[in-house]
Amino acid sequence: MxxxxxxxxxxxxxxxxxxxxxxxxxxxxxxxxxxxxxxxxxxxxxxxxxxxxxxxxxxxxxxxxxxxxxxxxxxxxxxxxxxxxxxxxxxxxxxxxxxxxxxxxxxEAARDKLLMRQLMSAGGAPCPIFRSFWLHEDPEWIAGQVSYPCVLKPRRLSGSRGVIRADNPVEFLAAFERLKRLLLSDGASEQETSILVEDFIPGFEVALEGLLTEGQLKVLTLFDKPDPLDGPFLRRRSM
CATH class of the missing domain: 3.40.50.20 (Rossmann fold)
Structure with missing residues (x-):
């Protein structure tokens, strides 16, 4: 045009x-x-x-x-x-x-946390162990398939909404039900929606802001996050 x-x-x-x-x-x-x-x-x-x-x-x-x-x-x-x-x-x-x-x-990859993890893994980038599960699956069965501590994540919500840490199966069941309610209230289909569960990695967090133009990265800034994101709710605060 x-x-x-x-x-x-x-x-x-x-x-x-x-x-x-x-x-x-x-x-x-x-x-x-x-x-x-x-x-x-x-x-x-x-x-x-x-x-x-x-x-x-x-x-x-x-x-x-x-x-x-x-x-x-x-x-x-x-x-x-x-x-x-x-x-x-x-x-x-x-x-x-x-x-x-x-x-x-x-x-799409930047928006979909599961797709991003899959591409990172395929490209050899280090990332935590991750798996995806459907909302309609039995949460008690899922709780027995993952290791702890872990983090439950919606695939597409932004601002870290619905990102919850679980240290054991009891906490996992509570986190799963909370995340499920959030996704259903947001219009998701129980039969067609999956979530991401990945191992929790301890440590401090930094954020890198940059521009990628034709494959060339220009770093604008690198800064520490103000609060430790240890959970159980890992939603980031506005700065």
Whole structure:
């Protein structure tokens, strides 16, 4: 798709509850860009709340079609994901419109904890022992298949939601039921949803922030996490 050099319009994909919206919109204004907001909302709610562009981030195919139709009316120079939940959608939409994009496959791997572990293991990167189990499987049987301490993880929730440490089978059963309730309340299907269980690795945690461009990593910063993440709940605090 041809984008005129004078086009200074970006599409920002975000969830209704994001705390990052203000920072992204302000940055766009400082750069002289027009920011169009794409919210993760059903079309009916988008119309009720007068949201110009409502999208279902879980339905990538339909959402990409909606974005392409919008781009025919007002061309975009870039499509950016403000939240983790839209990284795959942004990648596919940019690809469809011929814009600079992250690999959709890489975006999926970054979002799916099990797929990421599988790729890391296949590539020879060190990672904890891990296994996946279905929500509909017997938790008592699962508790006997894993070693302790372990960590239960949802495959796709962001912000470390649902990440719980268990030191023994009793704690595992409680953690499994808690995670299951969380996933079902979030719209997951018991028959089609699996979780990740991996060995707990003790130690301090650091975070590396960087940009990867054409296979070249530029490190921006490396910093210590402020609190030890020993559990039982391993959700990270906002900094």
């Amino acid at each position: 041809f984008i005129d050099e004078r086009t200074k319009r970006v599409l920002l994909l975000m969830s209704p509850a994001t705390y990052r919206a203000g920072a992204f919109v302000k940055a766009a204004q400082q750069l002289g860009l027009e920011a169009v907001i794409g919210l993760d909302l059903p079309q009916s709610l988008a119309e009720l709340w007068h949201v110009p562009l409502g999208l279902d981030f879980a339905n990538i195919t339909i959402s990409v079609q909606t974005i392409v139709e919008q781009a025919r009316k007002q061309a975009f120079a870039a499509i950016l994901s403000v939240d983790d939940s839209a990284t795959e959608l942004a990648a596919y939409a940019n690809l469809e419109l011929g814009l600079a994009n992250n690999s959709p496959q890489a975006s």
